[in-house]
Amino acid sequence: MGTTETLRKLLDGRYPETRDRVRSWLSEPGNAPADDLELEEHRARVLAWAQELSSQGDTAIGYPVEYGGKGSPARSVTAFETLAMGDLSLLVKCGVQFGLFGGAILHLGTGRHHERYLRDVASLELPGCFAMTETGHGSNVQALGTTASYDAATEEFVVHTPHEAARKDYIGNAARDGRMAVVFAQLIAGGEQRGVHALLVPIRDDDGASLPGVRLEDCGPKLGLNGVDNGRIWFDHVRVPRENLLDRYATVAADGTYFSPIENPTKRFFTMLGTLIQGRVSVSGASISAAKVALTLAVRHALVRRQFGPPGEEEALLMDYRTHQRRLLPALATTYALSFAQQRLVDELDVVFTTDADDRLRRQLETLAAGVKSVATWHASDTIQRCREACGGAGYLRASRFAALKADTDVFTTFEGDNTVLLQLAAKNLLTDYKDAFGELDPLGLAQFVAGQAWGVLTERTPLRKLVDGGDLRSRDTQLDLFRWRHEHLLESAARRLKRGLDSGRDPFSVLVDCQDHVLEAARSWVDLVVLESFPIDPAVDALRSLYALHTIEAARGYYLEHGRLSGGRSKEVVKTVNALCAELRPDVGALVDAFGVPENVLTPSEPVTA
Amino acid sequence: MGTTETLRKLLDGRYPETRDRVRSWLSEPGNAPADDLELEEHRARVLAWAQELSSQGDTAIGYPVEYGGKGSPARSVTAFETLAMGDLSLLVKCGVQFGLFGGAILHLGTGRHHERYLRDVASLELPGCFAMTETGHGSNVQALGTTASYDAATEEFVVHTPHEAARKDYIGNAARDGRMAVVFAQLIAGGEQRGVHALLVPIRDDDGASLPGVRLEDCGPKLGLNGVDNGRIWFDHVRVPRENLLDRYATVAADGTYFSPIENPTKRFFTMLGTLIQGRVSVSGASISAAKVALTLAVRHALVRRQFGPPGEEEALLMDYRTHQRRLLPALATTYALSFAQQRLVDELDVVFTTDADDRLRRQLETLAAGVKSVATWHASDTIQRCREACGGAGYLRASRFAALKADTDVFTTFEGDNTVLLQLAAKNLLTDYKDAFGELDPLGLAQFVAGQAWGVLTERTPLRKLVDGGDLRSRDTQLDLFRWRHEHLLESAARRLKRGLDSGRDPFSVLVDCQDHVLEAARSWVDLVVLESFPIDPAVDALRSLYALHTIEAARGYYLEHGRLSGGRSKEVVKTVNALCAELRPDVGALVDAFGVPENVLTPSEPVTA
Structure with missing residues (x-):
């Protein structure tokens, strides 16, 4: 076909x-x-x-x-x-x-x-751990408690867990297979705290016994992902040679002299973290694939399952009910949309890691990865849940794959960066870029940005244009205009609110907390826009793009209406067009999920039994 | 306190x-x-x-x-x-x-x-099954395939599974413990199909072996609720004595003469089903309790967990972030709201089953149970998920209880009535009542209603009043006015759309499918209203009521704005007031979850470890 x-x-x-x-x-x-x-x-x-x-x-x-x-x-x-x-x-x-x-x-x-x-x-000869997270600190990595103190006498680092909250926690490969760990710790060299750095620390011998000074504990069964052996690690003054410091961004000389090509410790920290972005991009892609599996199961179920219908006739297919179309088709269109956005994200990742990319490109990648990862993982959780419900009792059997899909993907929303924290990161970058447009660069982010001064220009800008309430709702240009307007308006108004708060002399942290929901919405609207832009210009996906776009506008129509950007009548037209697009896509829905190319082997629902 | x-x-x-x-x-x-x-x-x-x-x-x-x-x-x-x-x-x-x-x-x-x-x-001497659902029919019980044919020669019913889709499926107690089953089957007596009736059918002997003609199979592991032994049952011409028919609503005499005090078979069927409503009410209550457990865990976590904060100071409590308040507090207020609505539902249940309640009261109970069960179980799923995420990695350990809460409650949205189907049932009753107001009673529901004639009056009604954009957003009256307006407007416009569709000569089923999302929204808005009305008038819950009400209005503000019922400025005020209420409730949040009275014993999260 x-x-x-x-x-x-x-x-x-x-x-x-x-x-x-x-x-x-x-x-x-x-x-x-x-x-x-x-x-x-x-x-x-x-x-x-x-x-x-x-x-x-x-x-x-x-x-x-x-x-x-x-x-x-x-x-x-x-x-x-x-x-x-x-x-x-x-x-x-x-x-x-x-x-x-x-x-x-x-x-x-x-x-x-x-x-x-x-x-x-x-080759997996050396199974290892990525020991960053601690019980007390997941999101705020800069505040980790583990220490690595350099001892010039022996040319070793002493790795230590100073208190219970600083134990490494939820670390994959730690409970069973890991032999070595990349440990993130507060480096102390030349008598000074140097911030978080990473070192290689052996944790088990060749027989799998934990090494002296290393205590390992199994996290035990988890909500999902039980094929991964997550564990906890405590270090009791464990010594590793000087060369175990991963020293691309900082070195410690034999005598303890610390050197880094990046002088500013915060910038150094974020540069180091920035190189690890592939994990975030990977989770984003994985969550989209999981959503594809769920949608394939639910759509195929809806194409064979009948329930109720016109009196005296054969029962109707679930897929022919508007409620069912509403349940599955916008999620399907969004999954296409996110797939295309993910391609763009992967392209940017490749450019940054295979060329001599500048800071601007790196920050652009960071923003995009943070935004798409949040939106994609939440989308996957939501889509898998709605697909499970759309399969009723059959979807509740463990054999249906929904059990594993739900449980395993659940943590995607909070690992490799908690989604809420990531959206804030994206917002911080967007606000910084925004400020850049006026000639100010502040790579340290929102806190500094908030504490900054030269925002006077903001209030002098002309008000955002109000577009006329016209244009074909199904045209890409109209959709992009609406998305852009929402994003610009949210971002500019967030910046204004932050500035107003600071001008009134309040402390920056509380100003930021007060605007937090607004700032997050600004980031979210930017991701929506990027995702829309990522759709290929191809008639094969025109209707999917329109469904994604109009469903997103429908969900945000309160905002458009509040600000006079949509009239009441136009807003109702959006809702109607979403319904119409669902009906139009209905005949192709089987092909739309077949195109995901999910191997039959991984789709093992209990066979739909029909009379 | x-x-x-x-x-x-x-x-x-x-x-x-x-x-x-x-x-x-x-x-x-x-x-x-x-x-x-x-x-x-x-x-x-x-x-x-x-x-x-x-x-x-x-x-x-x-x-x-x-x-x-x-x-x-x-x-x-x-x-x-x-x-x-x-x-x-x-x-x-x-x-x-x-x-x-x-x-x-x-x-x-x-x-x-x-x-x-x-x-x-x-006493559990007789463990038993409720064998209603079949592989081919869950929601549409009227179309079950199992047959129970009366054989006057032996005065027995012959219970039979005529094809694979008619096997009983997901039946609790069937895999292991059940000795007898209440089997729902198409009764055939006097040579005629009499519709679905229930009979007692022994399935296992005292040693737990399945009886002749009965095949039992374990459904195996499920997504959750694995302490319940769900199974499948097939009947191969199993004979049970005539007195095994549960005969409150229909009897079969020795010679096969069928008699029911309720002549209309559809009415009889729904009357029988109606008596089983306690299950639905129970699931509704249970889901609210599960949400309380999740909220207790997440709020207590947010009151000890710190992450990020103002430079140079102690990190801030999660509970002090607006995003975290937004995540948990509206869900907390809604849980209070649903608790009060559940009390009202239980009171109505008690009246119907302990007094000589008339049809009107019974239908009112049916509508309320369908509506509250849908909204409460979706709320529980959503709340448990947001609470899990709010606890990060700690919430992903199986020991945290979120694993079980998520997995076990998942099926609440689709058993004891699929939520979407239940909202349609509620809508059907509301539309019937609406028609009643014009002097027409049609207890058979929406299909018949749609097919009905005397809707002329609808179009002659005066247009819905547009209230002025005033009143204190925090006053109960203002909130009730807004909720009522939304419900009335949705219901009346749904009725008009249905009528228009019929008047144009289209077939009733497709008219109904076209309006399905609208009809569901009308039901949903009615549940919202009933829930708001259920709040006790007591200053102790004033802020919770306002938060529930304004958060609900905020979510539906697109609709209010579209129809000119809120101005843009007023709508923004709603959003701001939700934020303000979150901040106001913040100091009491510990007390608010303590009041749920969740036993400490069932709260076994991994201990929050602090530095």
């Missing part, structure tokens, strides 16, 4: 062969998601799968060619995204090992770390 | 001692929710708990005094609601055994069934 093929091409983007390779692995017998294993069995299965993938060379795609890789972050993320259609514990295990652990060595370490470790990481 | 006590009194309503009795049972060691058991262990534990409750006489509260009960449906539902703070598998097991199985015998059977079975049901 032509439609499916055209759509598949658009969805698969630049790397169809990478996707097909993973699809074909998932389709092999034995590689379907596990839904029936005990904790330890599941962990063992996941490890074995990861080993198989690594033996096929599929786990180093993002690493440099000299270490067995293909030097392609974009293909690496694309493969990861596709793997997310299968067992999500396997996905996260791979993310921890090859993405976070290996990625930290790659991006924060230097040549000798790469030379010594990267091959073993890719 | 005065606030907690006052609020607890309001929340506990008429039956504080019933609630406290269950709270005290839940607080006993060994009665905390199970989060670490294998499937069969969990099932065994749940059965043992249910036996313990029954040995204490707590499972027959709703049954007549002569069978060991207390004749109080209200107290029964209240006890059930409170039990929902604990292990939800136990709750659903009790619901299946004492509520659905026992309730069907009580309400559809007659004296000899009560005499013979009710004591054994209450």
Whole structure:
């Protein structure tokens, strides 16, 4: 069928062969998601799968060619995204090992770390942990409690957990498989606190016993992702050699002299964190894939399941009810939209990591990743839930895959950056850019921005144009105009409110807290706009784009109406057009999910039984 | 603290001692929710708990005094609601055994069934199933496939599963414990189809082996509620004696003569189903309790957890961020609101089942139960999810209770009536009532209503008043006016649209499908109104009522603005007032969740560890 093929091409983007390779692995017998294993069995299965993938060379795609890789972050993320259609514990295990652990060595370490470790990481000879989060600090990484004090006498760092809240927590690979950890700790060198840095710390010997001074504990069963062995780590004055510091952004000389090419400690910290952005981009892509699996299940169910109907006739298909169309089709259109936005995000990631990208491009990537990750993971949670409900009792059986999809993706909204915190990060960057337009650069973000001075220009700008209430609602230009207007208006008014608060002499933190919901909405509206812009200009996805756009406008119509940007009549027209688009897309809905290319193997709902 | 006590009194309503009795049972060691058991262990534990409750006489509260009960449906539902703070598998097991199985015998059977079975049901000597749902039919019960054909030669009914889609599915107690089932089947007597009726069919012998002609299968692990043994049942010409027909609404004489006091088969069917409404009311109450548990966990976490903050100072409590207040406080206010609405629902249930209530009261109860159950169970799903996210990684551990809360309550949105179908039922009744106001009674519901004729009057009514854009947003009267306006406007315009569609000669089913989203919104707005009305007039809950009301208006402000019922400025004032109310309630938030009276025993999050 032509439609499916055209759509598949658009969805698969630049790397169809990478996707097909993973699809074909998932389709092999034995590689379907596990839904029936005990904790330890599941962990063992996941490890074995990861080993198989690594033996096929599929786990180093993002690493440099000299270490067995293909030097392609974009293909690496694309493969990861596709793997997310299968067992999500396997996905996260791979993310921890090859993405976070290996990625930290790659991006924060230097040549000798790469030379010594990267091959073993890719081959899983050296299973490792990314020990950043602590019980007391998840989002605010700058305030971590673990310390790494340099002892010039022995040329070692002493890694220590000073109090209970500073234990490393929820660390993947820590409970069972990890042999080494990248530990994020407050570096103390030359008698001074130098901020958070990362070091390599061995945690288990070759027999799997924990090393002296290292205490390990299993986090035990989790809500989901039980094939991943998350654990806790305490360090009791554990000594590691000086060269274990991942020293791309800072070095400590034998005598304890600290040097970093980035003088400002906050800028240094955010630069280091910034290199780890691939994890966030990967989770974003994975969540979109999970939504595709859920939609494929729910749409196919709705195309065979009948319930109620006109008297005396065959019962109607669920898919023919408007409520059911409303439930599934906007979510389907949004999933397409986010797929295209994800492609753009992956392209930007590739540019930043394979070219000599400047700060502006890096910050642009950071903003986009933060925004798309938040929106995509919330979308996945919501979509999987609505799809489960749309399948009724059948969707509640563990065999239906909804159990795993729901449970496993749940944490996507809070790991690799809590969504609320990420939207704030995006907002901070957008406000900084906004200020840039007036000639001020403040890379340190919102707090400083709020505390800044030269905002006078803001109030002198001409008021935002009010567009006339016209234009075809189905045209891309009209849709973009509406999205842009909402974003500009939200951002400008947020900036004004912040400025007003500061001008009145209130303390910056409380000014910021007061505007927090407004600031978040500004970021959200920007993501909406970027997502809309990402749609390819292709008649095959015109109706999907309109449905995404108008459904988004419908949800925000209170804002448009409040500000006179939509009239009451026009707003009602938006609602009607959403309904009309659902009806128009109804005949193609099977093709629309087929185009996702979810391997049949991973779709194992209880068979729909019909009379 | 005065606030907690006052609020607890309001929340506990008429039956504080019933609630406290269950709270005290839940607080006993060994009665905390199970989060670490294998499937069969969990099932065994749940059965043992249910036996313990029954040995204490707590499972027959709703049954007549002569069978060991207390004749109080209200107290029964209240006890059930409170039990929902604990292990939800136990709750659903009790619901299946004492509520659905026992309730069907009580309400559809007659004296000899009560005499013979009710004591054994209450004591769990006779574990039983409520075998209504089939693989092919969940919502549309009228179209079930199982048959029960009367054989006058032997004075027996022959119960049969004619095809695969007619197997009974997801039936609680069927996989392991059930000895007998109330089976819903198409009755065939005197050579004629008589519609769906219920009969008692033994399914297992005393040793637990399935009886001849009965095939039983375990549904296996589910997304949640794994302490309940759901299963499938097939009948192969199973014979049961004539007296096994639950014959309150229809009898079959020895010679096969069928008689029912309710002549109209559809009316008879809905009357029979109507008596089973307690299950729906119970699930509604249970979901509100589950939301209370989640909110207690998340609010307490937010009162100890600090993250980020003003430079150089202690980090700020999560609860002091506006985004966090926005996340939790409207959900908290809505939980209060739904608690009060649930009290009203339980009161109406009690009146209908303990007095000689007329059809009007019964239909009113049906509408209210359908509406509140939908809104409450969706609210619970949403609230539990937002609370999980608000607890970050700690909320993702299985020990945190969020795993069980999420998984176990998930099915509440689709069992005891799929929420979408229930909102349609509510809408049907509201539209029928609306028509009644013009002198037409059509108890058969929307389809017939749509097909009806005498709607002419509708178009002659005066247009809905447009109230002036005034009144204190925090006053109950202003809030009620706004809620009423929205509901009346939605209902009247839905009725007009339906009429227009019919007048144009289109077929009624497609007219209905076209208006489905509108009709559902009308029902939803009615539930909102009823919930708002249910708030006690007491200064202790004034701010909570305003927050619930204005947050609801905020969410629907697009509609108000579209129809000129709110001005842009007024709408912005609503948003601001929601923020202000969050800030005002902030100091009391600990007391607000303490007032829920969730036993400490069931709150077992991983201890918040602080520095």
